[in-house]
Amino acid sequence: MENIGGNVPKGVLFEGPPGTGKTMAARAIAQEISVPFLVASASSFQSMYYGQTNRKIRSFFRSVRKAADKGGGAIGFIDEIDAIGATRSSMGSGSVREGVTGVVTELLVQLQSFDSPSGLHKLSNYLSNSLPAPMVALWTRLFPALPKGRAVFIAATNRASELDPALVRPGRFDRRVNFDLPTTKKRELIILGLLADRPTSQSALNAVSMIASQTAGMSHAAVARLVEEAAGLAWRRGSKVIDDSDLWNALATTQIGIAEGSPYPPEQRMRIAVHESGHAVAGWNLPGVGQVELVSIYKRGAALGLTARMNDKDQFLVTEAQLRSEISVALAGMCAEEIVLGQASSGAASDLVRATDLAVQMVGRFGLGESLISFDVIRTIGLNAATLSDAEGRKQVDAVLNGERTRTTELLIRHRDELDRLVWRLLAKEELDHKEIEEVLGISDSQSVDVSLSVDLKIDLD
The missing domain is CATH 1.10.8.60 (Helicase, Ruva Protein; domain 3)
Known part of the structure; x- marks a missing residue:
């Protein structure tokens, strides 16, 4: 690379969600090229004594340099670097800010100069350049050139956006590698x-x-x-x-949690079966929400039942029709309770949260309401608060929810016979897989587009 004018990266930043293999990748690289691998967590540098954090950072970089010189190369890995490399502009004033900015500055200095010659290399170069030629020849025979290995530093973080800009600029971390969640x-x-x-x-x-x-x-x-x-x-x-x-x-x-059976009184057991059957019937007949694979009334943690849906593709974009169908499926449990039992219950609390969140995104983020204004531009508060605190935005969200509630109710009334059969089968077996659901509801014409694991009927103590 150097022969054609390129430079080997001094530092590499691994960024991505937790558990995506950043540390494993760093270890694999070191093992593949057979060089020493020195690991340190950013929290291990921190000290309650002023200046000790900087000293630990210098010590770590010194150890990596020595290992590189001895082994011909080395990799230094710092995990969770955001713990010591957060941006300095967001900090307050006083001694705390002074101490933290000093740590960031130390990191900057070390990353910028870690490939500079060490003290022994500087001494050797000085003597070679200042002594007469015969003495240089004698010096070279007595003290051969010190080995100089190449060290590369890799850092990992879950929050790259919070790192100091001077830390992630080219020359310190020349390359950024993003670790996405697996498809x-x-x-x-x-x-x-x-x-x-x-x-x-x-x-x-x-x-x-x-x-x-x-x-x-x-x-x-x-x-x-x-x-x-x-x-x-x-x-x-x-x-x-x-x-x-x-x-x-x-x-x-x-x-969700470990299955605990269905320890409900008879009337609540019936209500939970109706609720989950409503989700299943809606998911079975609406396109774009995935294929219903499992319906259960087993209690798992705070969830009193679940309806699992499958998709055979990764989803990168969603259409308005898909979002509306997802809202309908979320509201189907409540609608089924109203149709079969005459009134809904507190078990729809988590469903309403999901339905409202989807409707807010439609109106406030995706421009699928009556306005193209994006509430994401309001940085001081979240999307939900920005949309629902606006009178017109709240009105549009309410219109979406009420419209899908009406559509879902009409769908369940058309399929009332299938809904009733599924309720009784679920009461008898407590958990049904796709084949058993198909025996009750018939062949599904809905297309598998989205992925969802609906966790329903969470206990609402408010």
Whole structure:
């Protein structure tokens, strides 16, 4: 690279959500090129004594230089660098600001000069340049040139936007590598790779693609935890092989909580079955909301039931029709209670939060209401507060919610027979998979577009 005028990056910044493999990638790089790998957490530099943090930073960079000179190269890795490298402009005044800015300044100095010659190198160069030629030859034979290895520093952070601009400029961190959450295909490959070392049934392998579609938003670490949980569930039920039921139960356990059965009084058990059946019927008949894979009235943590929907594609954009269908599915539990039991209950609290949030985004962010004004430009408060505190914005959000409530009620009335059959089947079995749902509702014509795991009927104590 240097022969054609390029420079090897001095520093690399890994940024991305927690659990996406930043530390693992740094270790893999060091192992691949067989050089020493020195790790430090940013919090390990911090000290209660003034000036000690700076001293620890200098000591770490010195250790990396020595390791590089000795081994021909080295990688220094600082995890969670935002703990000591936050921007100085957002800090107040006084001794606290002085101490923190001093730490950032020390980082800047070290990153800028860590490849400069060390004291011994400077002495050797000075003597070589100042002594007469015969003495230089003798000096060179007695004291061969000191080895000078190349060191590269890698830092990881979950909050790159909070780092000081001088810290992340070219010349200090020349390259930034973004670690995104894995896509559906990558999650599927991660699960298959983790199951390859474990005894797994064919049914579990067949379910991997569906499980991967249900884990949108999960990091690599979260997916690995899911597989570990599935192995634990298989062991607890006395099996030596991981089954598909273990994967589904592990998914529900990691995202919601451990199933506790259905310890409800008869009238509440009926209401919960009606509520979940409403979500399932709406999701079954509305396009663009994914395929309904599981309906359950098992209690998991604060969630009294769930309706899981699957998508076979990653979603990068959503249309207005898809957003409206998602709102309809969210409101379907409440609407089903009103149709079958005559009135809704507090179990719709979390559904209303989700429906309102989607409607706010439609009106205040995506320009899908009556106005194209984006409330995201108001930086001082959040989108929800900005939209709902505006009289016209609140009116438009309310209109979206009421419109979808009417549409959902009409849909459930048209499919009242299927709704009733699903309620009684759910009361009898407590949990239904896709095949059992299809036996009751028939073939679904809805297209799998979005991914959602609806957690419904959370206890509202207010």
